[in-house]
Amino acid sequence: MVSLPKLGIVFGLQTVAYFLSEKIELLDWPKNLPEWPQHLLAERFSNKTHGDFPRWFEAINAMPEQPSHEVLLDEDAVRCVLNLSKETTAVLQDQLMHLHPWRKGPFQIGDIRIDTEWHSDWKWQRLSKTLGTFNGQRVLDIGCGNGYFGWRMLGAGAKEVVGIDPTLLFCMQHQAIQKYFQDQRNWVLPLKVEEIPITTTFDRVLSMGVLYHRRDPQEHIDKVFALTENGGQGIIETLVVETTESLYPEDRYARMRNVWCVPTVDDLCSWMTKAGFSDIQVIDVCTTSFEEQRSTPWMHFESLVHSLNPEDQRLTVEGHPRPVRAMVVGSKN
Numbered sequence: 001m002v003s004l005p006k007l008g009i010v011f012g013l014q015t016v017a018y019f020l021s022e023k024i025e026l027l028d029w030p031k032n033l034p035e036w037p038q039h040l041l042a043e044r045f046s047n048k049t050h051g052d053f054p055r056w057f058e059a060i061n062a063m064p065e066q067p068s069h070e071v072l073l074d075e076d077a078v079r080c081v082l083n084l085s086k087e088t089t090a091v092l093q094d095q096l097m098h099l100h101p102w103r104k105g106p107f108q109i110g111d112i113r114i115d116t117e118w119h120s121d122w123k124w125q126r127l128s129k130t131l132g133t134f135n136g137q138r139v140l141d142i143g144c145g146n147g148y149f150g151w152r153m154l155g156a157g158a159k160e161v162v163g164i165d166p167t168l169l170f171c172m173q174h175q176a177i178q179k180y181f182q183d184q185r186n187w188v189l190p191l192k193v194e195e196i197p198i199t200t201t202f203d204r205v206l207s208m209g210v211l212y213h214r215r216d217p218q219e220h221i222d223k224v225f226a227l228t229e230n231g232g233q234g235i236i237e238t239l240v241v242e243t244t245e246s247l248y249p250e251d252r253y254a255r256m257r258n259v260w261c262v263p264t265v266d267d268l269c270s271w272m273t274k275a276g277f278s279d280i281q282v283i284d285v286c287t288t289s290f291e292e293q294r295s296t297p298w299m300h301f302e303s304l305v306h307s308l309n310p311e312d313q314r315l316t317v318e319g320h321p322r323p324v325r326a327m328v329v330g331s332k333n
């Protein structure tokens with residue numbers, strides 16, 4: 001685990017390393033995952049992966065060095081208490097804004113409320129009302145975004161949450177949050193699910209908002225099953241259609257390019273059964289509202305409302321059924 005002063009120094013060294021070698025020596029790695037591809041970190045945290053990396057990196061470095069008095073993980077906005085002057089708060093807000101767009105949250109860093117595109121706290125409420133406690137559990141969160149749900153799971157008692165997400169900006173947002181939270185029980189590693197081996201299993205494996213981005217949904221659910229500990233649970237949250245057949249969009253879905261399949265709940269449940277899960281429960285099905293997903297000062301690009309047909313908001317701009325999401329839990333016995 002990295003302590004507060006050490007992380008500061010590591011960031012300092014990384015700045016030097018970055019300018020010398022155009023890549024950083026990376027941070028840290030969960031000690032209990034030696035067989036995962038750690039060698040990919042340095043390559044991913046570099047401008048080879050994203051041209052904006054230097055800008056994001058400098059923004060995090062320029063954030064005020066200030067330890068948190070307290071970190072609170074069981075509130076809708078996960079937050080830390082900071083003792084910053086108005087001027088320093090303005091500097092921090094400006095640097096955090098360099099990591100725009102902030103999609104998953106909300107967060108509260110000192111006096112700064114990061115009002116993200118998504119009310120992820122609402123998804124958390126739908127999830128946690130059925131999953132209950134995470135006491136002592138090790139969790140894998142596939143496609144974890146910036147790690148918001150990891151904080152909530154720690155707040156609900158989890159021992160450790162390993163998140164993976166190939167979108168480098170979200171990994172950098174997590175680094176920014178970690179600068180103040182300093183809690184190395186929540187990881188956001190820049191990896192794709194297909195890159196991780198099945199050598200380690202987890203008490204709970206979550207895949208939320210990922211299935212429809214995978215070309216082969218059965219293969220994805222099989223992997224979730226393989227990564228779940230015996231006696232554990234797999235949780236799949238995805239866009240679904242309420243028609244009789246799963247949708248395989250030929251082009252975009254709600255303006256997203258990389259959507260391969262939007263299943264019916266029945267297909268999703270039968271894929272989970274086929275993977276080996278039992279006791280399958282559909283814990284929630286809901287239509288995404290304009291209150292839950294919207295543009296905000298922290299995500300000023302277009303959002304859900306712009307993806308729907310203005311003349312018939314039951315449809316996307318492409319004419320598909322508008323986004324409905326389902327959450328399904330299965331057990332591995």
Ligand SMILES: C[S@@+](CC[C@H](N)C(=O)[O-])C[C@H]1O[C@@H](n2cnc3c(N)ncnc32)[C@H](O)[C@@H]1O
Pocket residue numbers: 104120142143144145164165166167170191192193194207208209210213237
């Ligand atoms: C719709 S977001 C969902 C984020 C969060 N899990 C949630 O439910 O709000 C989907 C996330 O999956 C990530 N993702 C896409 N392909 C992935 C892959 N092959 N492996 C892991 N994550 C992936 C994306 O980068 C993105 O952050």
